[in-house]
Amino acid sequence: MSAPKKMKSSVVAVVNGLPGNMGKEIAQACLRRGLEVADVALTGANMPKDVTVEKDDGGSVTVNLVGPGSEAETQLKEALEKGRSEGKIVVAIDFTHPSAVNRNAELYVKLGLPFVMGTTGGDREALQKVVADNGLFALIAPNMCKQIVAFQAMMDTMASTYPGAFGGYGLEITESHQSGKADTSGTAKAMVEYLNKLKGGDPFDVEDIKKLRESEAQQAFGVPAEALEGHAWHTYTLKSGDGSVVFEFKHNVCGRRTYAEGVVDAVNFLAARINEGADKKLYDMIDVLKAGEMQ
Template sequence: MGHEVSQACIRRGRGHGAERESRCMTLAPVGLTGPGMPEQCQVVEGGTYAVKLVGSDQPAAQKQALEELKAAHGDKLVIIDFTHPSAVNANAELYTAAGVNFVFGTTGGDRDALMKVTEQSGVYAVIAPNMGKQIVALQATMERMAKDFPGAFAGYKLEVTESHQKTKADTSGTAKAMVSSFQGLGVDPFTHEQITQLRDDASQRAFGVPEEFSNGHAFHTYTLTSSDGSVQFQFKHNVCGRRTYGEGVADAVQFIASQAAGKAPKKVYNMIDILEAGEMK
């Protein structure tokens, strides 16, 4: 995901004249990563960008790297986090302690603790389980549907199946958010633990995932069936690759940088906030 996000930010920063001045983004020369990773990576997008990597097994070096970047770039520095559920809370504490604004797409971890430490720190942040702008719009639509028509699907049975690459350790955050909306619509009791996860090749092929996207996809199907089985509704959103998420992250980075520059009173946002602000490009 890191490469796709980096490439999207580089593409977004290629404007000309006033557009370039207002939208320009560049990669920091240093990135943070997990333990046991290479000391450097290269991002290729209209050129080659070398990025030094500092692992979480070097906490002092990570702290120093953040402090130096913050001193050099101030509020123009925005961290983008797509890591592992086990790193969610430690990473948030690291960023907030350094006073660095961030975009957080990693799911899992203690979400209440994540929100609390972020809100108390005073940094600007976008925290969202999904960065795909069209999927965000669907989520917002379902939230509003549940608010406007509570109980519309009372008595309906819900089934949810999601498929992601094998490296995704936790249940889809998008699926969980959609389940909350369906609960508001009155479906029969359904918990996040009932979501079916597909992570093996055979199940994914049967679910319609193209083999070439085994290592990067997000397929979701939500099925609602009436109590007598005579009526069925189905909602799907299937994504091959990661480009759409990278573009959404670029939107989030520009949005949070503009909020920080304008000293906006609200500091913690989600992708629906960005959609409502008309800031998705």
């Protein structure tokens, strides 16, 4: 006889990184989808002492913000103990700053606080290691837009299954993001690797990715004015040597909501694994996609 299934526990999300762009979007998505948002969150220096997150259907939740320093550990510990004493699963969500990635992960490990890390940058190897060494439940993913992650995985599979399928084709890549994003998109860079395998010949250099950060060029590319401060528009064009065949792969993401929805899927996925006491502890968005546990 199989073991009886445990009741689903309710989930409390500690949204670290509030009141940042992603933090706000994620806190709203959590409330929209029935997760509780903890009344405390880690934030950066020079931030207000609290933030109010509006619910879509009226009402709001006020979250006290704790800046870097000794209070951070005490406050997180209290939130964790309070949630656990009420029989809830507490998960930290981290959308903070590259410089905080490793420090925050070490704190979560110290407290035994499971976490979903969406913040990019930091020492990624050390991040994976500290989680693996300590057997903490965690989900780490630099891109939480499920559809983009699935698209990337499909291109990876196509490239390794059919290398050279686009032999002799030329490649052009244009990516557009809000002007505050200084670096080239990590997704676009990963795509270069797959597309190079598909086309063979002289490899395309990531330096040749056309990066749009000025509003005039972005709007000429089609980005709506209201999405200029938050978007991810990428077009990958493969053209045959004689120009008679063109393949174009594109994703045009306006705003940040799709990433926040992916974060809630990730939190629910992780909570389900905690609830069932899974042996595997460290996950990424591919695990969420494979499990089909998304909304």
